Amino acid sequence: MKIGFIGLGVMGRPMALHLQRAGHELLVWSRRPAAADGLPAISCATPAELGRRCAVVFTMVTSSADVAALALGADGLSEGMAPGSVLIDCSTIAPDTARQIAAQLAAKGIAVLDAPVSGGAQGAIDATLAIMVGGDAGVLEKVRPLLECLGQRIVHVGPNGAGQVAKACNQMIMVAAIEAVAEAMRLAATSGVDCAKVKQALAGGSAASRVLEVMGERMVRRDFSAGVEARLHHKDFGLVLEAARASGVAMPLTAAVGQQLNALMAQDWGRDDTASLLRVLETR
Secondary structure: OEEEEEOOOOOHHHHHHHHHHOOOEEEEEOOOHHHHOOOOOEEOOOHHHHHHHOOEEEEOOOOHHHHHHHHHOOOOHHHOOOOOOEEEEOOOOOHHHHHHHHHHHHOOOOEEEEOOEEOHHHHHHHOOEEEEEEOOHHHHHHHHHHHOOOEEEEEEEEOOOHHHHHHHHHHHHHHHHHHHHHHHHHHHHHOOOOHHHHHHHHOOOOOOOHHHHHHHHHHHHOOOOOOOEHHHHHHHHHHHHHHHHHHOOOOHHHHHHHHHHHHHHHOOOOOOEHHHHHHHHHOO
16 A cells, blocks of 8 residues: 655654555655655655545644644645545544544545554554554554554544543553652652662562553663653643543542643753653652
């Protein structure tokens, strides 16, 4: 197939390469042409041109506004994609935005799946991402072989927007766990106890988790270089808290973690790893 890809960042680039290595012809568009350097891909002048030339287009960008502009804006995908083609958005955006984009493209006969991913840069490199899909189940089955190039767990959550709701739930749990690990490491350190030994002990008990393993190790080694930039989790929590406000859902723990992320951003650590939540505690 001719596959289009927009969003050649830390996660998008390896994802695009997996599709190309699976035998598909890869076409790309990038706001920064240098992002496509070295890719075995055909570059297009606009998203509309990309859409005209591809049966399926993936997007993997930062914000709701970015996805809406790519899909619906001037020279956007909707101006090029043909009826029967499919847009798969792997970005993390607001569920309402995902629904609005899907509705507008459906009027042109273009199917949309919101398919946000979890697993970080390493998951993208290893093709082990978890993919949470909202949209028509039949469309998902049509493109499932493409998603299987990218991840190991592909779950149809429900209609358009449902994938983004699942991703919001994922971020709530994961970042709250990072904050819990940071607080545990801070308590150990201020109590004069070896943080590495505490982490080792916890890993054998009910507190064991992937977050403790990865983020706890980062905190022990004080390695705050970005795995996933903290600013992206800060953005995600903004989406979660807005959804909670609109729904009237009480989320006190999420609100508290959101304030810690605000404090992290105020320290200008947004491009460092979210393990920097430990440093936020140390400044107080």
